[in-house]
Amino acid sequence: MTVASPEKLAEALDSVGYLADDGIATAGFLALRLGRPLFCEGEPGTGKTSLALGLAEALDMPLIRLQCHEGIDAAQALYEWDFPRQLLHLRALEASGNGHLDVETAEQSLYTERFLLSRPLLKALQTAPCVLLIDEIDRADDEFEAFLLQLLDENAVTIPEFGEVRAEHPPLVVLTSNRTREVHDALKRRCLYHWLEHPGLGREIEILRRKVPHLGEALATQVATAVHRLREMELLKPPGVAESIDWAQALLALGKSELDAAVAARTLGSVLKYSEDLDRVRAKLDKLLA
Numbered sequence: 001m002t003v004a005s006p007e008k009l010a011e012a013l014d015s016v017g018y019l020a021d022d023g024i025a026t027a028g029f030l031a032l033r034l035g036r037p038l039f040c041e042g043e044p045g046t047g048k049t050s051l052a053l054g055l056a057e058a059l060d061m062p063l064i065r066l067q068c069h070e071g072i073d074a075a076q077a078l079y080e081w082d083f084p085r086q087l088l089h090l091r092a093l094e095a096s097g098n099g100h101l102d103v104e105t106a107e108q109s110l111y112t113e114r115f116l117l118s119r120p121l122l123k124a125l126q127t128a129p130c131v132l133l134i135d136e137i138d139r140a141d142d143e144f145e146a147f148l149l150q151l152l153d154e155n156a157v158t159i160p161e162f163g164e165v166r167a168e169h170p171p172l173v174v175l176t177s178n179r180t181r182e183v184h185d186a187l188k189r190r191c192l193y194h195w196l197e198h199p200g201l202g203r204e205i206e207i208l209r210r211k212v213p214h215l216g217e218a219l220a221t222q223v224a225t226a227v228h229r230l231r232e233m234e235l236l237k238p239p240g241v242a243e244s245i246d247w248a249q250a251l252l253a254l255g256k257s258e259l260d261a262a263v264a265a266r267t268l269g270s271v272l273k274y275s276e277d278l279d280r281v282r283a284k285l286d287k288l289l290a
């Protein structure tokens with residue numbers, strides 16, 4: 001699907017429930033138009049993962065997701081040979097050949113697509129056009145980052161026993177990071193970069209109203225305002241949009257239509273996840289809701 005402008009992309013994202021500001025819409029548009037990966041960095045809960053999900057839905061493309069973690073390697077990310085099935089195949093060949101097995105032919109027949117298990121990166125090359133989400137790349141090791149470079153440069157990978165797999169249409173690649181460590185320049189250089197901020201007050205109210213059915217404007221405004229104040233308090237873990245949504249849902253579940261100090265004190269656990277943060281905020285509840 002082609003998109004004419006950042007504004008059109010923002011509209012398409014809006015129609016699937018993702019509210020993009022100008023910066024996000026422009027970054028997404030350019031990634032699409034220039035065929036470059038989009039590297040999204042930002043605090044937890046600023047909408048990085050859901051941007052990739054939203055892009056896939058808005059552009060009507062399949063989403064292929066690779067969740068990174070410490071120790072992730074090519075076998076988990078790219079492909080594996082289906083060893084048990086290869087063995088079975090070999091046994092079957094032996095049995096049917098009455099002891100006359102042509103070793104070279106047998107070997108060749110083992111390294112065919114039948115026995116190739118595609119993991120997300122390979123699947124994305126085979127499936128494209130699609131959105132490939134490489135989520136939380138900062139959790140992976142340096143070597144894994146280096147391994148991604150060829151794929152991002154060429155939209156192709158080489159499998160030694162099989163040959164090259166090249167995408168017919170380059171996937172739209174979205175990488176995300178919480179910046180628990182710096183990602184290498186070599187990787188960043190290949191990408192367009194966008195730093196996601198927490199949404200402004202107006203956009204957060206709008207997000208809450210979209211994501212939490214039956215949430216009135218007044219309560220949405222109170223929750224978003226309080227969350228914005230919490231983000232200015234230098235807490236150990238400032239709340240993201242996910243926490244605002246949780247808080248609004250908790251308040252509705254308790255039948256509340258207003259956020260006052262008593263109910264805020266009871267429900268703060270929806271939005272703060274460290275006891276130090278809870279203690280600090282409980283001592284200043286009046287300011288939070290003023």
Ligand SMILES: Nc1ncnc2c1ncn2[C@@H]1O[C@H](COP(=O)(O)OP(=O)(O)OP(=O)(O)O)[C@@H](O)[C@H]1O
Binds near residue numbers: 017020043046207242
């Ligand atoms: N712009 C937005 N429009 C609609 N929903 C949003 C937006 N930003 C965040 N959200 C909602 O906030 C929640 C958290 O977003 P998401 O999981 O994408 O954050 P994240 O940046 O990937 O966080 P983490 O770093 O913890 O993985 C989701 O429920 C998502 O739907």
Ligand SMILES: [Mg+2]
Binds near residue numbers: 048049
């Ligand atoms: Mg995420």
